Amino acid sequence: MTSNTVPHDAALHDAPLRFHVPEPASRPGGQPDFSNVVIPEAGSVRKPPVDVAPDEIRDLAYSIIRVLDSEGKAVGPWAPDLSNEDLITGLRNMMTLRSFDARMQMAQRQGKTSFYMQHTGEEAVSSAFRIALSPGDMNFPTYRQAGLLIAGGYPLVDMMCQIYSNERDPLKGRQLPIMYSSREHGFFSISGNLTTQFVQAVGWAMASAIKGDTKIAAAWVGDGATAEPDFHAALVFASTYKAPVVLNVVNNQWAISTFQGIARGNSGTFAARGLGFGIPALRVDGNDYLAVYAVAQWAIERARRNLGPTLVEYVTYRAGAHSTSDDPSAYRPKAESDGWPLGDPLMRLKDHLIAIGAWSQERHTQTEAEILATVIAAQKEAESFGTLHSGGKPSDRDIFEGVYAEMPPHLRRQRQQIGV
Amino acid sequence: MSRMTMIEAIRSAMDVSMGRDDNVVVYGEDVGFFGGVFRCTHGLQQKYGVNRCFDAPISELGIVGTAVGMAAYGLRPCVEIQFADYMYPAYDQIVSEAARLRYRSAGDFTCPIVIRMPTGGGIFGGQTHSQSPEALFTHVSGLKTVVPSNPYDAKGLLIAAIEDPDPVIFLEPKRLYNGPFDGHHDRPVTPWSKHELGEVPDGHFALPLGKAAIRRAGSACTIVTYGTMVHVAEAVAQESGIDAEVIDLRTLVPLDLETIVASVSKTGRCMVLHEATLTSGFGAELAALVQEHCFYHLEAPVVRVAGWDTPYPHAQEWAYFPGPDRVGRALAELMESR
Numbered sequence: 001m002t003s004n005t006v007p008h009d010a011a012l013h014d015a016p017l018r019f020h021v022p023e024p025a026s027r028p029g030g031q032p033d034f035s036n037v038v039i040p041e042a043g044s045v046r047k048p049p050v051d052v053a054p055d056e057i058r059d060l061a062y063s064i065i066r067v068l069d070s071e072g073k074a075v076g077p078w079a080p081d082l083s084n085e086d087l088i089t090g091l092r093n094m095m096t097l098r099s100f101d102a103r104m105q106m107a108q109r110q111g112k113t114s115f116y117m118q119h120t121g122e123e124a125v126s127s128a129f130r131i132a133l134s135p136g137d138m139n140f141p142t143y144r145q146a147g148l149l150i151a152g153g154y155p156l157v158d159m160m161c162q163i164y165s166n167e168r169d170p171l172k173g174r175q176l177p178i179m180y181s182s183r184e185h186g187f188f189s190i191s192g193n194l195t196t197q198f199v200q201a202v203g204w205a206m207a208s209a210i211k212g213d214t215k216i217a218a219a220w221v222g223d224g225a226t227a228e229p230d231f232h233a234a235l236v237f238a239s240t241y242k243a244p245v246v247l248n249v250v251n252n253q254w255a256i257s258t259f260q261g262i263a264r265g266n267s268g269t270f271a272a273r274g275l276g277f278g279i280p281a282l283r284v285d286g287n288d289y290l291a292v293y294a295v296a297q298w299a300i301e302r303a304r305r306n307l308g309p310t311l312v313e314y315v316t317y318r319a320g321a322h323s324t325s326d327d328p329s330a331y332r333p334k335a336e337s338d339g340w341p342l343g344d345p346l347m348r349l350k351d352h353l354i355a356i357g358a359w360s361q362e363r364h365t366q367t368e369a370e371i372l373a374t375v376i377a378a379q380k381e382a383e384s385f386g387t388l389h390s391g392g393k394p395s396d397r398d399i400f401e402g403v404y405a406e407m408p409p410h411l412r413r414q415r416q417q418i419g420v
Numbered sequence: 421m422s423r424m425t426m427i428e429a430i431r432s433a434m435d436v437s438m439g440r441d442d443n444v445v446v447y448g449e450d451v452g453f454f455g456g457v458f459r460c461t462h463g464l465q466q467k468y469g470v471n472r473c474f475d476a477p478i479s480e481l482g483i484v485g486t487a488v489g490m491a492a493y494g495l496r497p498c499v500e501i502q503f504a505d506y507m508y509p510a511y512d513q514i515v516s517e518a519a520r521l522r523y524r525s526a527g528d529f530t531c532p533i534v535i536r537m538p539t540g541g542g543i544f545g546g547q548t549h550s551q552s553p554e555a556l557f558t559h560v561s562g563l564k565t566v567v568p569s570n571p572y573d574a575k576g577l578l579i580a581a582i583e584d585p586d587p588v589i590f591l592e593p594k595r596l597y598n599g600p601f602d603g604h605h606d607r608p609v610t611p612w613s614k615h616e617l618g619e620v621p622d623g624h625f626a627l628p629l630g631k632a633a634i635r636r637a638g639s640a641c642t643i644v645t646y647g648t649m650v651h652v653a654e655a656v657a658q659e660s661g662i663d664a665e666v667i668d669l670r671t672l673v674p675l676d677l678e679t680i681v682a683s684v685s686k687t688g689r690c691m692v693l694h695e696a697t698l699t700s701g702f703g704a705e706l707a708a709l710v711q712e713h714c715f716y717h718l719e720a721p722v723v724r725v726a727g728w729d730t731p732y733p734h735a736q737e738w739a740y741f742p743g744p745d746r747v748g749r750a751l752a753e754l755m756e757s758r
Binding site for chain 1: 449450452453454457470471474475476477478479480481482505506508509544545546547548549698699728729730731733734735736739740746
């Protein structure tokens with residue numbers, strides 16, 4: 001009898017295998033360490049034409065496109081053509097989002113709602129991206145892109161009524177706070193289940209192409225949730241059908257308590273996930289309003305010109321807790337946020353505006369007060385329609401409405417049992 | 421014996437199992453360093469190392485699929501799905517793979533895994549943090565499905581589940597993690613430290629899968645239930661003065677039919693109660709079994725009380741939850757019915 005086994009190297013064969021679990025650079029009690037985040041000089045990354053062949057820009061998936069330098073100047077080929085007025089609007093949008101977050105976080109602590117999620121440190125991503133879209137384009141967001149709504153002019157009162165699940169809640173009390181939905185504002189209904197929207201965005205974009213429409217889609221996902229199968233399915237379909245979609249990965253370093261290395265593995269970056277699918281991939285400073293806008297504009301133009309999908313990784317940092325149910329001091333150094341090398345997106349845009357003479361500390365302070373007053377007024381109005389545990393509420397009827405277009409008899413019977 | 425919350429009892433079950441058997445590994449989203457969003461695995465990584473307790477990428481498919489592979493190798497993975505509502509990406513691995521591996525390989529490969537998941541509502545979690553999907557598992561041949569209602573049972577049943585040779589779905593009613601909940605949401609929360617079933621053995625002990633417990637003996641009617649609703653049923657029996665016998669099933673598959681039949685044969689009236697949606701819920705199975713086995717003893721039709729056939733709403737949580745009012749009214753009707 002002959003064996004088909006190739007003679008093996010005994011030493012290699014007998015060496016025990018080792019199980020590998022990635023570890024973050026530091027933990028509570030340690031010093032913040034972002035030495036693994038290699039940050040190129042602002043303006044140093046080249047800007048290719050939008051019809052570039054994906055394999056010619058593979059290196060961009062491993063770099064970081066940056067526009068604002070340390071002195072607040074906009075430098076390099078990606079510096080976008082935005083007027084001072086556009087930039088001030090951008091700053092105001094981010095300030096509004098931060099102020100909104102602070103008020104709603106406090107409202108949750110006061111028991112006016114069950115849950116809230118802040119955007120602290122990530123305001124530039126959704127706020128700048130929204131400005132690059134056109135009417136009719138559709139976002140498929142996660143729970144941390146309310147900047148899309150605020151920059152798109154969605155009423156703060158409506159957002160708050162949703163958060164309070166009150167009688168004016170556009171979603172009739174059915175959804176968790178912050179799980180907004182507004183077709184009119186290009187904002188697809190948020191799901192509490194992760195990544196489901198990412199592949200749906202590709203489907204929406206495919207439909208737009210099938211119908212010969214001009215609208216494009218934007219998919220959103222966090223670093224951690226890229227591990228879900230929906231993400232990979234989205235990349236396959238987007239690649240195969242050259243769907244007019246921008247595939248956005250917001251890498252804020254933390255998925256609740258899990259650092260991004262657990263989802264990323266050894267691929268180096270999340271942007272690099274696109275390369276195997278032949279999808280051009282860019283990595284951008286997510287705390288740089290100008291860079292985010294420029295990259296969004298580039299990717300959106302590609303989609304609109306039938307050049308297909310683009311994968312964009314926004315390198316940012318979740319400065320706050322994951323949600324009101326989370327306490328990050330249990331899993332990362334307390335001061336880690338201060339050590340984040342890409343700074344605060346609001347301060348960076350503010351510094352830029354001051355550097356170009358379009359803004360001043362005085363105007364900033366004044367604007368801050370003005371925005372706070374606007375947010376407080378909106379909150380007051382929203383609370384006049386009730387909060388989760390007091391005042392006006394959606395009807396118990398709303399439990400049964402909308403499960404189907406037409407209520408089937410068994411639901412009608414159940415509704416009658418509670419007498420509504 | 422120690423006073424434990426349900427979280428501590430579940431953690432203790434994993435701790436004891438990991439200490440006794442090197443093949444027991446524990447993983448899931450946020451399960452390693454942090455110890456789980458509900459803290460059920462807190463301290464296990466520190467005690468047993470990252471090879472035995474670790475963080476998983478956010479992929480329920482990946483978590484369950486790798487658990488099947490580990491079990492095929494010979495390990496006993498006890499994995500956590502952060503909320504039962506997040507289980508769906510893993511459903512193919514559960515239904516087509518874990519449940520059938522023993523059968524399709526004629527025992528060549530088996531799948532001794534436990535999939536833990538917090539289930540049920542009562543915490544204002546909205547439609548994606550409140551579901552009770554037990555019927556999606558009881559419908560699948562090859563799976564066992566366990567739903568404990570207290571710390572004592574949670575520990576004994578989880579140890580039994582980990583030691584079981586087949587895949588077990590272990591559903592943890594999250595509203596019970598820190599105390600029994602009788603459905604009176606407007607009353608102060610009571611902790612497990614004041615409940616006799618919060619007294620849990622420190623070491624190893626296993627409760628058999630497939631054995632129900634009678635939580636309250638009674639002669640007027642039988643309430644067959646499990647999980648959170650056990651406490652609602654007990655409260656309603658207490659408050660209504662109706663001498664109901666309350667059966668806590670503890671495991672749905674395998675099912676302790678004998679205890680149900682003996683009770684309903686004695687009382688002649690039966691309510692089936694669960695938080696999950698009504699249509700095609702596990703209550704339908706229970707009602708069918710009761711009429712098959714107790715038909716000539718029944719003095720009234722079997723009544724089902726369950727969650728409405730809608731997604732779990734956020735604001736209207738207490739109008740959705742089958743609480744003491746709804747259960748109480750249905751119980752009174754059951755007693756009047758003939």
